[in-house]
Amino acid sequence: xxxxxxxxxxxxxxxxxxxxxxxxxxxxxxxxxxxxxxxxxxxxxxxxxxxxxxxxxxxxxxxxxxxxxxxxxxxxxxxxxxxxxxxxxxxxxxxxxxxxxxxxxxxxxxxxxxxxxxxxxxxxxxxxxxxxxxxxxxxxxxxxxxxxxxxxxxxxxxxxxxxxxxxxxxxxxxxxxxxxxxxxxxxxxxxxxxxxxxxxxxxxxxxxxxxxxxxxxxxxxxxxxxxxxxxxxxxxxxxxxxxxxxxxxxxxxxxxxxxxxxxxxxxxxxxxxxxxxxxxxxxxxxxxxxxxxxxxxxxxxxxxxxxxxxxxxxxxxxxxxxxxxxxxxxxxxxxxxxxxxxxxxxxxxxxxxxxxxxxxxxxxxxxxxxxxxxxxxxxxxxxxxxxxxxxxxxxxxxxxxxxxxxxxxxxxxxxxxxxxxxxxxxxxxxxxxxxxxxxxxxxxxxxxxxxxxxxxxxxxxxxxxxxxxxxxxxxxxxxxxxxxxxxxxxxxxxxxxxxxxxxxxxxxxxxxxxxxxxxxxxxxxxxxxxxxxxxxxxxxxxxxxxxxxxxxxxxxxxxxxxxxxxxxxxxxxxxxxxxxxxxxxxxxxxxxxxxxxx
Amino acid sequence: xxxxxxxxxxxxxxxxxxxxxxxxxxxxxxxxxxxxxxxxxxxxxxxxxxxxxxxxxxxxxxxxxxxxxxxxxxxxxxxxxxxxxxxxxxxxxxxxxxxxxxxxxxxxxx
Numbered sequence: 001x002x003x004x005x006x007x008x009x010x011x012x013x014x015x016x017x018x019x020x021x022x023x024x025x026x027x028x029x030x031x032x033x034x035x036x037x038x039x040x041x042x043x044x045x046x047x048x049x050x051x052x053x054x055x056x057x058x059x060x061x062x063x064x065x066x067x068x069x070x071x072x073x074x075x076x077x078x079x080x081x082x083x084x085x086x087x088x089x090x091x092x093x094x095x096x097x098x099x100x101x102x103x104x105x106x107x108x109x110x111x112x113x114x115x116x117x118x119x120x121x122x123x124x125x126x127x128x129x130x131x132x133x134x135x136x137x138x139x140x141x142x143x144x145x146x147x148x149x150x151x152x153x154x155x156x157x158x159x160x161x162x163x164x165x166x167x168x169x170x171x172x173x174x175x176x177x178x179x180x181x182x183x184x185x186x187x188x189x190x191x192x193x194x195x196x197x198x199x200x201x202x203x204x205x206x207x208x209x210x211x212x213x214x215x216x217x218x219x220x221x222x223x224x225x226x227x228x229x230x231x232x233x234x235x236x237x238x239x240x241x242x243x244x245x246x247x248x249x250x251x252x253x254x255x256x257x258x259x260x261x262x263x264x265x266x267x268x269x270x271x272x273x274x275x276x277x278x279x280x281x282x283x284x285x286x287x288x289x290x291x292x293x294x295x296x297x298x299x300x301x302x303x304x305x306x307x308x309x310x311x312x313x314x315x316x317x318x319x320x321x322x323x324x325x326x327x328x329x330x331x332x333x334x335x336x337x338x339x340x341x342x343x344x345x346x347x348x349x350x351x352x353x354x355x356x357x358x359x360x361x362x363x364x365x366x367x368x369x370x371x372x373x374x375x376x377x378x379x380x381x382x383x384x385x386x387x388x389x390x391x392x393x394x395x396x397x398x399x400x401x402x403x404x405x406x407x408x409x410x411x412x413x414x415x416x417x418x419x420x421x422x423x424x425x426x427x428x429x430x431x432x433x434x435x436x437x438x439x440x441x442x443x444x445x446x447x448x449x450x451x452x453x454x455x456x457x458x459x460x461x462x463x464x465x466x467x468x469x470x471x472x473x474x475x476x477x478x479x480x481x482x483x484x485x486x487x488x489x490x491x492x493x494x495x496x497x498x499x500x501x502x503x504x505x506x507x508x509x510x511x512x513x514x515x516x517x518x519x520x521x522x523x524x525x526x527x528x529x530x531x532x533x534x535x536x537x538x539x540x541x542x543x544x545x546x547x548x549x550x551x552x553x554x555x556x557x558x559x560x561x562x563x564x565x566x567x568x569x570x571x572x573x574x575x576x577x578x579x580x581x582x583x584x585x586x587x588x589x590x591x592x593x594x595x596x597x598x
Numbered sequence: 599x600x601x602x603x604x605x606x607x608x609x610x611x612x613x614x615x616x617x618x619x620x621x622x623x624x625x626x627x628x629x630x631x632x633x634x635x636x637x638x639x640x641x642x643x644x645x646x647x648x649x650x651x652x653x654x655x656x657x658x659x660x661x662x663x664x665x666x667x668x669x670x671x672x673x674x675x676x677x678x679x680x681x682x683x684x685x686x687x688x689x690x691x692x693x694x695x696x697x698x699x700x701x702x703x704x705x706x707x708x
Contacts, residue, residue: 003644009643032623035620036616039613051605051679052605055675055679062620062665065661065665076654080651178645178647181647182649185647189654189657190658191661193661
């Protein structure tokens, strides 16, 4: 039981000051992580040999500790901030009641009881007896009887009873706060040792929820903008103090990391934490699933196998991203930024090679059918190759290339594949669902970079990814990009390049020969668009438009620049040293005159 | 960093120095954490939360001390490895020079 003296003597400001220390610790740990990654690990990764491998293993452990310290110390800081504020509130209530008791001359006991004097009667006898009022919290009946006693006890009794109630409430509030934050901090006691184990990362996810739940009414995920524009997101973020930003990052990394419009460095920091925690969680889940494999022939084996493969695929995808993030800054590549990450649906991952906020040229690559977290490796390789080739084309200007797996792509393109008679890749629904997310992402890039004139942007859609791009840009959708490139496109939901809103001079198409890449023709009837209907001609006279065959971007009548390419298949447009890769990169770098047309 | 995959002793030394920087930083951080405890007067005598905070701080002090020792050890080992590679390189160079000299003498002989 907390006593009146203890609560009165508590120094909430000291907890706030301690929170500041932990916040600085978190900042230090974040900086140290970057230092270890860039000035130690990246250098070692460019070398090989026993010494280097051993050293890299140990350096990775240092980096893991820094990242874990960043996340955990941020949580400690948030918890202490919350404790300081809530305890301060309880203390203010207590002190106000104590001050009133002092004004009346009532002594107050350590348990919050208030003693009041007797009131002499007019005849010199006892008019109203003195006594002691106790704090409430004795249950409904006890509290009721106390109230009755006060009412019949005279004026002092009534006042003292009210004060005792207030003191009791303050003490009980403090006790609840103490218990809640003690439990929260207990969850944040770090294990001894050097390695950050998988279980520790998994616990870190639980810690987020524990601290978030403890901070009732102070900071909440509900305060983070939802459904707002990237500009509104940025305004919210910029309106926070540095400490508030740190607290949101520590407590709600997934929500902050998903906010379009925030700086790439902020999103990266948030999402890296999410990735570590999710990796640990899914790995643990996979180990549990593996441990309960049914016997072969068991009726439940099929379900078990599907669950196993799903989790194993997620782990594989996350490892691909981790490797890519680690490779940033070495091998001639710039730093890598994780702009979004989630395991929901088929998985979400947005990875930037180079900082898009600072780049002269930014490209967003949207993958197509079959794209999902588990096979993200191939799409990361494409974004990396685009960066290398565009950097050459940009002749000294800076480039950032982004792999945008920000939607649930259809997973099959051929009839009967995965048991579906009608392949999901023929549906427009996936593209229409994805369009708002792509629009917001592109607008967010523009906001974070400083406006539409801050740099040159190209959005590249491959296969069904080009349909997503079309869905985002059509009907005046306002996709924030300067150029659009459609590669192996089965259709963009518009009949003409000019319908994409960037000017037909800025729409580019690339497709291999009909036999090498059947997708444009196979998709045309489903995802292409024709120009049939009633048109308005000269003098306002209506006429019948009879273009019954839907256009795809590789058709001349679509109106895009048709780029030359040497691709030998639907997935070969990013082969190293290829004309296909070179031409895309020239568009990315804005070297339009150097693009070879087909 | 130069290209190629061979170990470059000067680069190893650079990484060793950086590991020392991390160790020194951790030393400072540890002192700051310990100083933050102040004179031991708890900001909330009698509150459970104070004891838990002390456990959190102690836990991190122990872990950071372990990490600092690891960084310091890595600094020394990388420095030693760089020395070994330098010595081996010097040895190879001397051996090559001796072979070259022998070849020259052989070519000059009638």
